Every structure is written in C-alpha cells, then in structure tokens.
Amino acid sequence: MNKSVIIVAGGSGSRMQSELPKQFIKWCGKPILMHTIQRFVEFDSQMQIVLVLPKDQMELWNMLCTEYNFTVGHSVACGGATRFESVKNGLEKISQECLVGVHDGVRPLVSAQTLKNCYNTAAKHGCAIPVTDVIESIREVGEFGSKAVARANYKMVQTPQVFFSSKLKATYEQPYRDFFTDDASVYEAAGNTITLTEGNLENIKITTPMDLVVGEVLMHRSSS
Amino acid sequence: MNKSVIIVAGGSGSRMQSELPKQFIKWCGKPILMHTIQRFVEFDSQMQIVLVLPKDQMELWNMLCTEYNFTVGHSVACGGATRFESVKNGLEKISQECLVGVHDGVRPLVSAQTLKNCYNTAAKHGCAIPVTDVIESIREVGEFGSKAVARANYKMVQTPQVFFSSKLKATYEQPYRDFFTDDASVYEAAGNTITLTEGNLENIKITTPMDLVVGEVLMHRSSS
Numbered sequence: 001m002n003k004s005v006i007i008v009a010g011g012s013g014s015r016m017q018s019e020l021p022k023q024f025i026k027w028c029g030k031p032i033l034m035h036t037i038q039r040f041v042e043f044d045s046q047m048q049i050v051l052v053l054p055k056d057q058m059e060l061w062n063m064l065c066t067e068y069n070f071t072v073g074h075s076v077a078c079g080g081a082t083r084f085e086s087v088k089n090g091l092e093k094i095s096q097e098c099l100v101g102v103h104d105g106v107r108p109l110v111s112a113q114t115l116k117n118c119y120n121t122a123a124k125h126g127c128a129i130p131v132t133d134v135i136e137s138i139r140e141v142g143e144f145g146s147k148a149v150a151r152a153n154y155k156m157v158q159t160p161q162v163f164f165s166s167k168l169k170a171t172y173e174q175p176y177r178d179f180f181t182d183d184a185s186v187y188e189a190a191g192n193t194i195t196l197t198e199g200n201l202e203n204i205k206i207t208t209p210m211d212l213v214v215g216e217v218l219m220h221r222s223s224s
Numbered sequence: 225m226n227k228s229v230i231i232v233a234g235g236s237g238s239r240m241q242s243e244l245p246k247q248f249i250k251w252c253g254k255p256i257l258m259h260t261i262q263r264f265v266e267f268d269s270q271m272q273i274v275l276v277l278p279k280d281q282m283e284l285w286n287m288l289c290t291e292y293n294f295t296v297g298h299s300v301a302c303g304g305a306t307r308f309e310s311v312k313n314g315l316e317k318i319s320q321e322c323l324v325g326v327h328d329g330v331r332p333l334v335s336a337q338t339l340k341n342c343y344n345t346a347a348k349h350g351c352a353i354p355v356t357d358v359i360e361s362i363r364e365v366g367e368f369g370s371k372a373v374a375r376a377n378y379k380m381v382q383t384p385q386v387f388f389s390s391k392l393k394a395t396y397e398q399p400y401r402d403f404f405t406d407d408a409s410v411y412e413a414a415g416n417t418i419t420l421t422e423g424n425l426e427n428i429k430i431t432t433p434m435d436l437v438v439g440e441v442l443m444h445r446s447s448s
Contacts, residue, residue, distance in 0.1 A: 134362070136429070137409075149378075157363055202434070
C-alpha cells in the first residue's frame with residue numbers, strides 16, 4: 001500500500017528564544033524541517049509528503065527551499081488554530097487510500113527502523129504509535145498531592161503515528177476536544193484500538209536551545 | 225542545619241557496554257563519580273559526603289582517587305543487594321541530626337539551583353523531591369491495552385531527594401518492599417507527606433553510551 005506523511009510544522013520560536021519559527025532554524029547545515037522531510041523520502045522515495053504550515057510562513061518556506069536548493073516534492077496545506085485542525089487540513093490533501101503518518105516537523109531524528117516499525121505495524125494492525133520506555137521514576141500529581149507510580153506502566157509517545165487514511169479521516173470528523181494532544185488520542189476517542197510499536201530514543205522533539213545542541217550530537221552519532 | 229549527602233554508586237557497566245562500572249568511566253576529564261561529588265562540595269564546602277560502593281569496587285575507587293589526586297573528604301559505606309539496603313548502610317554513617325540527601329552517583333549534572341531548591345525546601349517542609357515536567361506525551365499501558373493520560377498530571381523524578389536524617393532513618397526501619405524504587409517511595413510508604421521542588425532538565429542519569437555524549441554537551445553548556 002502507498003505511504004504518505006503529514007508533517008505538522010506549526011511552531012513558533014518562543015521556547016527557542018528565536019525570532020525564526022523553530023522548524024526553520026538552521027541546524028546541521030539546513031533548516032530542521034528539511035532534515036525531517038528527508039528522513040521520510042530516504043525511507044521510501046515514493047512517499048507522498050504533505051507539509052502543514054501556518055499561512056504566514058509559506059512564503060518564507062518557499063524562499064528557504066530556493067536558498068537551500070531543496071527539491072524534494074511535497075504539497076503544502078494551511079495550518080489551523082489547533083494541531084487538530086492542522087492535521088485535518090493536511091488530510092484533505094490525501095486523496096487515495098494509503099497509510100498515512102502524522103509527524104512532528106521538529107523530530108528530524110526519527111530512525112529508518114522506527115519508520116519501518118510504524119508503517120509495517122500499521123499495515124498489519126490498522127495503526128501504529130511509536131513509544132519508548134520511561135527511563136526516570138515518575139510521580140502522579142494532583143489535588144491530592146503526589147504519589148509514586150510504576151514507570152513500567154507508562155510509555156513515552158513519539159511520532160510518526162500511522163493509520164489507514166480513510167479511517168483517520170473518519171476519526172477527524174469528530175468535534176475537537178481539549179484532550180486531543182496527538183493523533184492516537186483522536187483515534188481512540190472514536191472507539192478505535194491503539195497498537196504500539198518501538199520508537200527510537202534519539203527521536204526527540206527539538207524545541208529548546210538545549211535540544212538543538214543535544215540533537216546535533218545525536219545526529220552525528222546516527223550518521224557515523 | 226548541617227547538610228549531608230549519601231551518593232549511591234552501585235551500578236555495573238552492563239548498559240554502558242563497558243567492563244568498568246559506569247560511575248568510574250572517565251568522562252569530561254575524570255570518573256563521573258568525582259564530578260558528582262564535586263557538585264555537592266561546590267554547593268556547600270561543609271557538606272558531609274557518604275559514598276556507597278559495592279565492596280569489590282572499593283579498592284578500584286581508592287586507586288582512582290590517588291590517580292586523579294582526588295582529595296575531597298568523604299566516607300565510604302558498603303553497598304547492599306538492593307538500593308534500599310545500600311541507602312540504609314549509608315545512613316549508618318550519618319551520626320548527627322542533619323539534612324540528608326540521597327543522590328545517584330551517575331547524576332553529575334545536578335545544578336547548584338537544584339541543590340539549593342532541595343536543601344532549602346527540605347529544611348522548610350521536611351523533605352524535597354526534585355522533579356521536572358514530562359515533555360513528551362505519555363500513555364499508560366497494562367493488560368487493558370494502552371490509554372492516553374494527561375502529561376500535566378505527571379512529573380519526572382530526579383535526585384537528590386532530601387530529608388531530615390532522623391526521619392529518613394526511621395522510615396528505613398520498614399521491611400523492604402519491591403516498589404521501593406527511590407527514597408520518596410520509602411518515605412511515603414511510612415505515612416509521610418512528600419514535597420516536590422524544581423529539578424533541572426540537564427540532571428540526567430548517565431547510564432548508556434548515548435548519555436555519555438549528550439551529558440558531555442550539557443556539561444560544557446552548564447560551565448560556559
């Protein structure tokens with residue numbers, strides 16, 4: 001089955017203390033977003049790429065593509081007020097039935113193995129959410145104070161989260177709810193079963209200046 | 225009130241793919257454990273340091289102290305079969321009432337601000353557990369499958385966890401239970417209230433080759 005990915009890049013530069021939205025920051029030679037897109041086409045050269053960008057960033061993106069001679073074919077959809085709306089807009093660009101991943105634009109360190117796990121698991125089970133173990137002890141907090149919980153009972157969630165396109169489109173017909181933090185939460189709210197698969201620890205979301213530095217080290221390790 | 229710390233260094237090198245126990249690995253110029261100890265004496269030069277080491281690593285530690293001319297005063301207690309037992313052995317070296325922290329030997333990146341938060345909060349509230357926000361989405365997993373949970377309801381737990389020494393000693397009189405993964409869990413099982421304070425994101429536990437590289441970057445950032 002054909003594969004596609006919706007790359008959501010709606011971020012600002014606020015946590016990065018930067019004027020430039022974080023997905024456009026030059027990192028390891030070019031804007032982060034270009035690295036992210038390349039991971040997908042290197043995994044499958046036939047991958048259909050849909051990039052979701054805020055309307056007022058599209059011109060800048062086009063200029064960057066020219067400046068960096070970035071020629072990977074992709075379509076661009078318009079970002080919405082919420083991530084939910086952005087993904088929904090991206091899904092409209094997917095016309096044929098396929099496996100569709102939804103991926104954070106600022107996760108350029110997703111490994112080929114994670115991509116393989118995600119698309120293969122989704123092909124078999126209908127969906128795939130990449131997760132990793134929780135390494136630190138965790139505590140639950142609330143009005144009651146806080147209490148220790150067993151970290152073995154929790155997983156850290158990454159992207160790409162992969163689904164059959166028709167099924168994901170159907171779940172995005174729901175009204176928006178404020179606990180929709182990722183696609184898995186939207187998909188399961190519609191009554192569907194979630195299947196987990198193994199992500200890679202390096203697949204961090206680059207959102208702070210510290211992440212830029214740590215990510216660069218991980219990038220060099222993964223390519224050496 | 226006087227301050228002390230029990231630094232628990234019972235690790236092997238297995239996850240590090242190293243013959244040398246991880247706390248002794250040379251990192252940023254010297255064994256990790258020496259960096260960790262120094263963070264505490266730099267914070268408070270009067271800090272009483274108790275190092276808990278497996279019996280068969282004590283000779284190696286002495287040799288390393290000579291080799292690196294490491295002259296920070298500290299006593300050494302013998303590690304037990306569990307972390308619980310190791311901390312209990314360490315507590316026996318604390319004779320006078322004081323604030324006692326329990327810290328992982330392989331967390332050399334604890335900041336002065338975190339140490340200040342921990343000891344000050346414990347002095348005021350009886351105990352202090354340093355935590356940071358959960359950055360990634362998390363899911364709870366179990367026999368039921370998995371479900372999204374609100375990450376705002378969880379915190380990542382670090383060390384040092386700081387208590388009044390008499391109170392911590394009393395809680396360590398309990399029989400060992402297998403959910404005792406850190407001192408907070410021992411302390412609250414004895415009916416005490418936990419107080420959280422702010423840790424620092426860089427305060428990672430160095431347990432894998434990837435952590436060594438990431439940690440080195442964080443070390444240079446924190447000292448620049």
